Amino acid sequence: MSQFTKEEQDKIFLALSKNFNIDINCIFYQLVRDTSSPTSYECFCIRGVNFNHVYFSSFNDIPLCFEECCFEFINFNIKEVKNVCFFRKCKLNTITALGVKFGHFFEISDCNIDKLNFYGHSEFYTYARIYSNKINEILLYYIKFHKVDFSKNIFLKPFTPHNVEFLDNVKFDFCSFQDQVSFYKVSFGKNVRFSDAYFNKKSIFSRAYFKKDVYFNNVKFLSGVNFKESSFFGKAYFSFANFGEVNFSKAIFYDIANFYNTIFSETPNFSQAIFKGNLNAVNTNLNFDFENLEKKINQECEEFNKKEQNKKSLDKFANDFRDSFRVFKNALIKDNNLLDASNFHKCELYCKEIELNSKKPKKFSKEWLDKYQLIFYKNLCDHHTDLILNLKWLIYVIALYILLLGKIFFIYPLCIVVLMVCKCCFKIKNVKVFVSLAIIFMSVCSEPKLIFGVSNLFLNNLNWWQNLVTAIYILTIGLILFSLQKTARKNSIVPS
Known part of the structure; x- marks a missing residue:
C-alpha cells in the first residue's frame, strides 16, 4: 500500500482529534502487520487513550488501530466499515454493531470485553479475528462470518449465537467456555475447528450442520454435550476428546467419523445414529459400568415419554442403545481390532440384559434363561473382558x-x-x-x-x-x- 501524504495525514489527525476529542500527540502513523497472514495494513495507531462514547460514522475510510486504550462505549453507527480496524490490549466495556457490513479486516485481540454485541444482519465479508480475549457477555444474532478466528478466547457467560452462519473457516481452538454454550441449528462451512477447547458447562450442538470437515481433537466436554440430529457432511474428528455425558442420537455421519483414543466417562448415546462412511473407534475408552448404562437408558426413556405423545417402552430404548454399540463393534471387527471390539460387545450385552429385564419374561422361557445367562457371565468375567x-x-x-x-x-x-x-x-x-x-x-x-x-x-x-x-x-x-x-x-x- 502507498504511504499517506503529509497533507492527508494532517487532515486525518485533525479529524480524529476533533471527533474523538483526543490529543494529537497520542496519534501516530505506523504499519500494522497481522501475524497470522503476510498481509500488511497501513493504519493510524492511537495508544493509551481513555474514551467515553465513540461513534464510528463519517470516518470509516480511515484505517485505525487502537492499542492499550479504554472504551466506555463503542457504536459502529454506520452501514459499512470500508477499511481495516484493530483493537489490541484494550479495555472495552461495550462494543455494538447493528446491521454493519465489515468490508475489510477486523480484529479484537488481547482485550478485556464486558459486552460484545453484533446483531441485526451484520456481515463480515473478509477475515475477522476476535482472538485471545476475556469476554464477559457476547451476543451474535443474525450474523454472517466469511472467515473468523475466535481462538483462545475465554467466555465467562453463556455463549449462544442465534441465526449465525459461518460460511468459511471458523476457529474456536483453545477456547474456554466457562458457562453454557449453544450452537443449536447453526450452519458451519468448511474447516471448522474446536480443537483443545474446554467446555465447562452443558453444550448444545443439536441440529447443527457441518458442511465440511470439523475438528474436535483433544476437546474436553466436562459436562453434558448434545449433538442430537446433527449432520456431519465432511470428516468429523474427535481424536483424544474427553466426553462426560454425550448424546449423538439420530446424528448422521456422511464421511469418516474418527473417535481415536476418545474417552467416554459416562454412557454415550448413539441410538439411531447413522455412519455412512468409515468409523474409527480404535483405543476408545469406555469408563462406565452396567449401573451407569442402566441409569442412562432409564433417564432417556423418562425424558422422551414426558415430551412425546407416542410413548416408547424401556426395552425399545435399550435396543436402540444396543444397536449403537453394535455399530462401533462391527467397525472395529472390520479393522480386525477384536480387543477394542470386545468392550463394545460387552456394552451390547449389557443393553440386552436391560432389555430382557424390562420385558419381565416368564420363568424358564428362552428369554428368562438368556437373561440369567447374561447375569451369570457379567458377574463371572464381565462378558469375557475381565x-x-x-x-x-x-x-x-x-x-x-x-x-x-x-x-x-x-x-x-x-x-x-x-x-x-x-x-x-x-x-x-x-x-x-x-x-x-x-x-x-x-x-x-x-x-x-x-x-x-x-x-x-x-x-x-x-x-x-x-x-x-x-x-x-x-x-x-x-x-x-x-x-x-x-x-x-x-x-x-x-x-x-
Whole structure:
C-alpha cells in the first residue's frame, strides 16, 4: 500500500482529534502487520487513550488501530466499515454493531470485553479475528462470518449465537467456555475447528450442520454435550476428546467419523445414529459400568415419554442403545481390532440384559434363561473382558469347596488370624483373595487331591453332603475354566 501524504495525514489527525476529542500527540502513523497472514495494513495507531462514547460514522475510510486504550462505549453507527480496524490490549466495556457490513479486516485481540454485541444482519465479508480475549457477555444474532478466528478466547457467560452462519473457516481452538454454550441449528462451512477447547458447562450442538470437515481433537466436554440430529457432511474428528455425558442420537455421519483414543466417562448415546462412511473407534475408552448404562437408558426413556405423545417402552430404548454399540463393534471387527471390539460387545450385552429385564419374561422361557445367562457371565468375567475377575472367581470357588467339604478344620481359626492381620496391620484391599489363596495353599500342602473334585467322587469315606457339594463343584469349576480360557484367548473375545 502507498504511504499517506503529509497533507492527508494532517487532515486525518485533525479529524480524529476533533471527533474523538483526543490529543494529537497520542496519534501516530505506523504499519500494522497481522501475524497470522503476510498481509500488511497501513493504519493510524492511537495508544493509551481513555474514551467515553465513540461513534464510528463519517470516518470509516480511515484505517485505525487502537492499542492499550479504554472504551466506555463503542457504536459502529454506520452501514459499512470500508477499511481495516484493530483493537489490541484494550479495555472495552461495550462494543455494538447493528446491521454493519465489515468490508475489510477486523480484529479484537488481547482485550478485556464486558459486552460484545453484533446483531441485526451484520456481515463480515473478509477475515475477522476476535482472538485471545476475556469476554464477559457476547451476543451474535443474525450474523454472517466469511472467515473468523475466535481462538483462545475465554467466555465467562453463556455463549449462544442465534441465526449465525459461518460460511468459511471458523476457529474456536483453545477456547474456554466457562458457562453454557449453544450452537443449536447453526450452519458451519468448511474447516471448522474446536480443537483443545474446554467446555465447562452443558453444550448444545443439536441440529447443527457441518458442511465440511470439523475438528474436535483433544476437546474436553466436562459436562453434558448434545449433538442430537446433527449432520456431519465432511470428516468429523474427535481424536483424544474427553466426553462426560454425550448424546449423538439420530446424528448422521456422511464421511469418516474418527473417535481415536476418545474417552467416554459416562454412557454415550448413539441410538439411531447413522455412519455412512468409515468409523474409527480404535483405543476408545469406555469408563462406565452396567449401573451407569442402566441409569442412562432409564433417564432417556423418562425424558422422551414426558415430551412425546407416542410413548416408547424401556426395552425399545435399550435396543436402540444396543444397536449403537453394535455399530462401533462391527467397525472395529472390520479393522480386525477384536480387543477394542470386545468392550463394545460387552456394552451390547449389557443393553440386552436391560432389555430382557424390562420385558419381565416368564420363568424358564428362552428369554428368562438368556437373561440369567447374561447375569451369570457379567458377574463371572464381565462378558469375557475381565481376566482378573475370572481368576478371582476360580480362587473363591476352590476355597469355598475346600471349606464346605470340611476335611481340614484346622484351617478356620488360621483363616481368621490371616484375615485380621491383612486387614488391620497391612491394610490389604483384596483380603478375600489372600484368605482364599491361603486356604488353597494349606490344602495343597496337606491334601492336594481335594481341589480335584472328580477324584473325590470315587472316595468311599464321603457322606451325601460331601458328594452333593462335589458334584456342584465339578459343574461350577467346569464353567469357570471354560470361561477363563475363552476370556484369555484374544481371537475368541468377540463372537463371529
